[in-house]
Amino acid sequence: MRLATSDLYESGFFLCSGARLAEVVPDRSGASPKIVFTFEGGCEIEELQKNYWNGNATVNLAEYRRCLETLKDIMFRRMREQERENNARRTRNGFR
Numbered sequence: 001m002r003l004a005t006s007d008l009y010e011s012g013f014f015l016c017s018g019a020r021l022a023e024v025v026p027d028r029s030g031a032s033p034k035i036v037f038t039f040e041g042g043c044e045i046e047e048l049q050k051n052y053w054n055g056n057a058t059v060n061l062a063e064y065r066r067c068l069e070t071l072k073d074i075m076f077r078r079m080r081e082q083e084r085e086n087n088a089r090r091t092r093n094g095f096r
Helices: 008-016 044-054 061-092
Strands: 002-005 020-027 034-040
Touching: 002 008, 002 044, 008 020, 008 034, 008 044, 008 061, 020 061, 034 061
Parallel strands: none
Antiparallel strands: 002 034, 020 034
């Protein structure tokens, strides 16, 4: 099962609960660009999501903080890569 979310805090909960981060991609389809985190897991990922949104999620706070820092690092690295790709494309097309 795969589950995608652009919620950084939900993603941190999934990561520190043992879900595997499968993909991090930019989503520019809406009014403001965002990053989408995709996780893989069995049925437990649906249960994690339900617990998160029902307010029943429990985590080790130190581990949760570490996971949020990891996700932010990945997110900002991906955003910088995307910006470099966009700049290169604009330069190739003469829009610089």
